[in-house]
Amino acid sequence: MFLKRQPKLVWLFSLLATTITFVISVLLLQQVLSSGTIIYELGGWSPPWGIEYRIDQLNAYLLLIISTISTIVLVAAHTSIQKELDTHRQAYFYMLYLLSLAGMLGIVATADAFNVFVFLEISSLSAYALIALGKDRRALWASYQYLIMGTVGATFILIGIGLMYQMTGTLNMNDLASRLPEVAQTRTVFVAFAFTVVGICLKLALFPLHLWLPNAYAYAPSVVTAFFAATATKVAVYLLIRFTFSVFGLSFSFTTLPLQTLFLLLGLLGVFVASIAAIYQNNVKHIFAYSSVAQVGYMIVGLSVGTTLGLSATMIHLFNHALMKSALFLAMAAVMYRIGGMQLSQFNGLGKQMPLTMAAIVVGGLSLVGVPLTVGFISKWYLVLAVIENGWWHVALLILLGSLLAIVYLWKIVEVAYFRSPAHNSEPVKEAPLSILIPVWVLVFANLYFGIDTRLSVEVAQTAAQSLFGITP
Amino acid sequence: MEAIVDVVLLSFLVAVVIAIVWMKDLFAVAMLAGIYGLLTASFFVAMDAVDVAFTEASVGAGISTLLMLVVIAKTGRFERPTRHKPLLALLVVVVTGSLLIYGTFDMPYFGSAEAPAQSHVTPRYIDDSFEEVGIPNIVTSVLASYRAFDTFGEVVVIFTAGIGILGLLSGVARREEEVDIDAINETMHEDHMVLRIVAKILIPFILVFALYVQFHGDYGPGGGFQAGVIFAAAIILYSMLFGLDTARQVINQAWVRMIAAIGVLLYGSVGMVSFLNGGNFLDYNVLMEDPIAGQHLGIILIEFGVGLTVTAVMIIIFFNFAGRQVTPKADNNKGV
Numbered sequence: 001m002f003l004k005r006q007p008k009l010v011w012l013f014s015l016l017a018t019t020i021t022f023v024i025s026v027l028l029l030q031q032v033l034s035s036g037t038i039i040y041e042l043g044g045w046s047p048p049w050g051i052e053y054r055i056d057q058l059n060a061y062l063l064l065i066i067s068t069i070s071t072i073v074l075v076a077a078h079t080s081i082q083k084e085l086d087t088h089r090q091a092y093f094y095m096l097y098l099l100s101l102a103g104m105l106g107i108v109a110t111a112d113a114f115n116v117f118v119f120l121e122i123s124s125l126s127a128y129a130l131i132a133l134g135k136d137r138r139a140l141w142a143s144y145q146y147l148i149m150g151t152v153g154a155t156f157i158l159i160g161i162g163l164m165y166q167m168t169g170t171l172n173m174n175d176l177a178s179r180l181p182e183v184a185q186t187r188t189v190f191v192a193f194a195f196t197v198v199g200i201c202l203k204l205a206l207f208p209l210h211l212w213l214p215n216a217y218a219y220a221p222s223v224v225t226a227f228f229a230a231t232a233t234k235v236a237v238y239l240l241i242r243f244t245f246s247v248f249g250l251s252f253s254f255t256t257l258p259l260q261t262l263f264l265l266l267g268l269l270g271v272f273v274a275s276i277a278a279i280y281q282n283n284v285k286h287i288f289a290y291s292s293v294a295q296v297g298y299m300i301v302g303l304s305v306g307t308t309l310g311l312s313a314t315m316i317h318l319f320n321h322a323l324m325k326s327a328l329f330l331a332m333a334a335v336m337y338r339i340g341g342m343q344l345s346q347f348n349g350l351g352k353q354m355p356l357t358m359a360a361i362v363v364g365g366l367s368l369v370g371v372p373l374t375v376g377f378i379s380k381w382y383l384v385l386a387v388i389e390n391g392w393w394h395v396a397l398l399i400l401l402g403s404l405l406a407i408v409y410l411w412k413i414v415e416v417a418y419f420r421s422p423a424h425n426s427e428p429v430k431e432a433p434l435s436i437l438i439p440v441w442v443l444v445f446a447n448l449y450f451g452i453d454t455r456l457s458v459e460v461a462q463t464a465a466q467s468l469f470g471i472t473p
Numbered sequence: 474m475e476a477i478v479d480v481v482l483l484s485f486l487v488a489v490v491i492a493i494v495w496m497k498d499l500f501a502v503a504m505l506a507g508i509y510g511l512l513t514a515s516f517f518v519a520m521d522a523v524d525v526a527f528t529e530a531s532v533g534a535g536i537s538t539l540l541m542l543v544v545i546a547k548t549g550r551f552e553r554p555t556r557h558k559p560l561l562a563l564l565v566v567v568v569t570g571s572l573l574i575y576g577t578f579d580m581p582y583f584g585s586a587e588a589p590a591q592s593h594v595t596p597r598y599i600d601d602s603f604e605e606v607g608i609p610n611i612v613t614s615v616l617a618s619y620r621a622f623d624t625f626g627e628v629v630v631i632f633t634a635g636i637g638i639l640g641l642l643s644g645v646a647r648r649e650e651e652v653d654i655d656a657i658n659e660t661m662h663e664d665h666m667v668l669r670i671v672a673k674i675l676i677p678f679i680l681v682f683a684l685y686v687q688f689h690g691d692y693g694p695g696g697g698f699q700a701g702v703i704f705a706a707a708i709i710l711y712s713m714l715f716g717l718d719t720a721r722q723v724i725n726q727a728w729v730r731m732i733a734a735i736g737v738l739l740y741g742s743v744g745m746v747s748f749l750n751g752g753n754f755l756d757y758n759v760l761m762e763d764p765i766a767g768q769h770l771g772i773i774l775i776e777f778g779v780g781l782t783v784t785a786v787m788i789i790i791f792f793n794f795a796g797r798q799v800t801p802k803a804d805n806n807k808g809v
Contacts, residue, residue: 042622044747044756048594051622092640099633106626118626122633129637163576169593179589191576 007090011078014094018071018101025067029060033460047111048172054111057464058315062108062238065319069230069326070101076439077223080333084135084221093133097227100126104235113161113247114171116239120157120203123235124150127228131220142215149202149212156199163192164247176247184252193256196243204236206300207270210293214277217289218342222333225285229292230326234318237299241311244303245468254306263304268398270297275405279412284335285342287409288328291368294402295321298383301395305386308465313382315461316454320367320375323450327443328364331357334432334440347413349422353429358417360440365410367447370403374451378458475519482516497552503541510534520583523694524612527686531702536787539709543795607765608691608772616696617772621755624775625740627698628782632737635786639730642793665714672714679707687780691769697776701783708784709791717796726792729785736782740775747771 032038032055040053055063074097081090103123107116128150132143165171167188168179183189198209205213217225244253254260271294278290295317302314332342334357339346351358367374380403387395422429431437450457489509493502510533517526581588598611598619606614616624683704690696712720744755752759757771 040753042754043618043620044753044758045619049597050619088643089640092636092643095636096633096640099629099636102629112623114620115623115626118623118630121630122626125630125633125637129633129640132637132641159573166580166588166590169589169591169595171594179593183589186579188576188579191572194572 005087007082007087007094008078010091010094011074011081014098015071015074017098018067018074021067021101021105022071025060025063028055029064029460032057032060033463048170048175051110051112051115052172053109054174055109057460057467058238058241059108061315061319061460061464062234063105065234065322066101066104066108066231069322070097070227072439072442073223073227073230073326073330076226076330076333076436079433079435080223080337081221083337085133089133093130093221096126096130096133097224099123100130100227104231107235108238111173112171113164113173113176117154117158117161120154123232124154124203127232130224130228131216133224134219134221136219138215139219142212142219146212146216149209153199153202156195156202158199160192160194160196160199163188163195167192173242173247177249180248180252184256190256193248193253197240197257197259200236200240200243204233204240204300205293205296207266207273207293207297210270210274210296213293214286214289217292217329218283218285222329222336225289226326226329226333229288229329230322233292233296234322237296237314237318240303241314241468245311250306250469260304260306263300264395267297267300267304268395268402270294270300271398271402272405275402275409278409279405281409282344283342284344284347284413285329285332287413288325288332291406291409292325294406295325295368298379298399298402301399302383302386305390305392307386307389308462308469309382309386309389311468312458312461312465313379313386315464316382316457317379319457319461320379320447320450323375323443323446324364324367327440327447328361328368330436330440330443331360331364334360334436337432337436338429344412344416347416348420349417350429351414351418353422354431356437357432357440360437360444361417362410362414363444363447365406365413367451369406369410372451373448375447375457376451378451378454382458478519479516482512482519486512486516498550499545499552500542500550502552503538503545506541507534507538510537524610524696527694527699528702531699531706535706536702536709539706539713540790540794542713543791547794606768606772608769610691610693612694613690613696613772613776617775618757618768621744621757621771621775624779625744625755628737628740628779631786632733632782635733635782635789638790638793669714672710676707676711679710680704683707687776688773690776691772697779698783701780702787704780704784705787705791708788712791712795717792721792724788724792726789729788729792732781733785733789734782736778736780736785739778739781743771743774743778 028038036056038053038055040055041047042051042053044050046052077094077097081093085093100123103119103121103126106119107123110116110119128143128147131146132140134142161171164176164180167183167186168176170176170179180189202209217229220228244250244259248256274290274293274297278287278294281287281290299314299317299321302310302317304310305313335347335350335354336342338354339350363374367376370376370380380399384396384399387399432440486509489505489512493505493509496502496505510529513533514526514530517523517529581590585591598615602611602614602619603609606618608614683700686695686703687697687700690700708720708724711723743757743760747756747759748754750759755771755775757768758764760767760770
């Protein structure tokens with residue numbers, strides 16, 4: 001077909017679409033903040049008979065994160081994809097990208113539990129295909145592993161939703177929240193809860209269910225990694241928050257299963273195991289993929305605190321981690337564009353050859369560690385505050401220790417890039433093209449800007465957390 | 474009587490599943506999987522869920538078996554012996570299974586009128602859907618009107634699958650033009666005269682039946698999904714028996730891709746038209762002066778969109794799998 005030979009047109013169209021979603025989500029957030037929850041009844045049928053969209057602060061906040069990142073990443077996609085994919089696949093790539101975006105936005109926007117599953121399928125199916133498009137043949141295997149684990153996760157969620165429907169007769173989340181307490185003591189609801197949480201945790205790549213993630217991220221096309229690392233796990237965290245806090249309710253969630261202990265334990269274990277694993281990786285994308293698992297650990301620790309402050313710490317980290325990881329992985333797309341590989345040894349001397357790209361990786365990395373003046377610091381600050389508020393001094397200590405591990409794996413990259421000279425026989429490497437560098441640096445500046453001006457991230461997260469706890473600001 | 478039917482069907486199901494796990498001959502496994510689909514469909518009929526049964530029959534016993542056969546023809550008929558013992562997987566399965574059984578202890582009895590599933594949302598569908606939507610098949614009212622947005626999502630899921638397959642499998646060279654495309658089974662369409670003649674007689678009826686299912690979905694079991702799958706199955710059957718190049722002369726792949734997109738677009742456009750007419754997305758009441766007529770129109774259009782996309786995507790999946798040339802390089806990687 002004609003468009004197959006004109007990937008640039010497809011790209012421009014996709015960019016237009018994502019930009020529009022971005023503008024809409026900005027407007028939505030403004031409207032939600034000024035006039036409260038927005039309800040939209042699809043098909044004109046009132047819930048619980050029909051499906052409704054219900055945008056409160058939490059949804060609007062997530063929608064903004066997802067649409068912003070996807071737009072910025074897509075700006076860089078054209079250059080990067082041109083190099084990494086055959087021409088006839090590029091049009092399909094953009095279609096899958098948009099479908100995946102649509103799926104994630106749908107999951108976040110809807111207030112219907114089954115609708116969540118439908119959108120989850122859209123975003124996952126396109127994710128499997130996008131990952132399998134990676135140039136490396138191992139991408140196929142990674143995608144297959146993700147497909148199996150992801151499908152198990154989705155099926156578990158579906159079983160959970162089915163059992164909930166059986167016990168309440170409704171699929172609407174609000175309606176579920178009001179009808180579940182009546183039947184909360186039944187074993188069926190217990191099982192429904194267990195399946196839902198485990199299913200979401202599979203999607204979330206919570207330790208020890210994270211095994212699919214590192215390879216999937218490492219072998220996917222570079223921009224796909226940047227897109228998913230910043231958004232996919234966030235959507236799963238959102239689902240976890242939505243189901244544990246809104247649908248089942250905190251008192252049910254934290255008493256039926258020893259969820260608090262479980263989350264705290266798995267979160268901390270995730271931080272440490274994944275950070276240590278990251279230190280031993282030789283592929284830079286692998287390093288940051290493991291670091292993503294560790295970061296998920298921090299978010300889950302925030303949830304386990306079970307207070308407004310803990311929840312807002314998790315949500316602040318959602319926002320901030322999206323900024324860090326998209327900056328880092330997009331910078332990696334720039335490196336991939338120039339040197340065609342991600343092995344640590346290929347980074348030799350890159351600090352001199354691609355100074356702007358490497359500087360972006362360093363700033364992004366510092367943000368990951370949590371150095372003051374970056375967004376990472378804000379995340380860690382609120383997380384530590386939340387943990388200390390609960391009197392968990394030892395946990396606070398462990399969180400800081402986790403940051404030290406991040407320094408170790410960041411240092412590995414810095415050392416090769418700045419303190420080793422490039423191999424003599426290799427050709428000189430040029431700085432990445434502007435079409436990738438500009439989006440990377442936009443994200444890097446966002447990392448710095450929101451590290452100083454926290455009005456957007458912190459305040460919205462806090463009001464969203466308060467509304468989830470039923471406190472009206 | 475019903476209990477006996479249930480017990481017999483369920484024990485067949487268990488037997489089939491054990492056989493599937495046990496057997497190494499993948500051709501037999503594919504056949505058993507088809508039987509599994511058919512048994513499940515019968516079980517759904519016994520539970521009075523005819524629409525679901527219909528879908529399960531056309532998907533589980535129909536198209537998925539065909540697709541599995543294609544894959545077997547492309548890869549190999551026998552399962553390779555595994556070296557590792559998947560004990561962890563077994564443990565996960567056992568835990569999951571026991572948890573599911575544990576969950577049944579507090580379930581309301583099957584068919585109980587007091588069950589929440591029967592008493593909360595459902596009564597409105599049963600009592601009022603004929604007045605509100607105006608079609609006798611309640612299942613279609615729920616799928617295509619009350620929860621039309623879910624169905625829209627499902628169509629997009631299928632569309633996504635098609636795009637994913639195209640993105641991954643479509644080759645650079647236009648292999649379709651080459652003469653020596655390896656059909657799934659070169660010899661099959663020369664040797665099996667009986668099959669070919671029977672198929673030739675059957676295929677028109679299958680196509681007509683698909684159209685009946687498509688347009689009769691408002692009144693009886695059926696709808697776009699089932700119709701699309703049945704329609705595609707007829708075409709796939711034709712291609713399997715007469716070779717891919719013959720089928721390609723009839724079916725233009727570029728058109729099929731276009732149709733897949735048009736189906737989704739049609740569905741979305743119906744939503745947008747109601748949007749522009751002042752209603753909410755997919756609110757069919759505003760499509761025409763008379764809300765009931767609007768509902769009718771909306772449902773027929775979206776079901777048609779569903780049918781188009783499902784047919785096209787099934788054909789895309791089949792042709793892209795079956796039309797792949799097995800390169801020597803790919804052969805080497807098969808065992809890994």
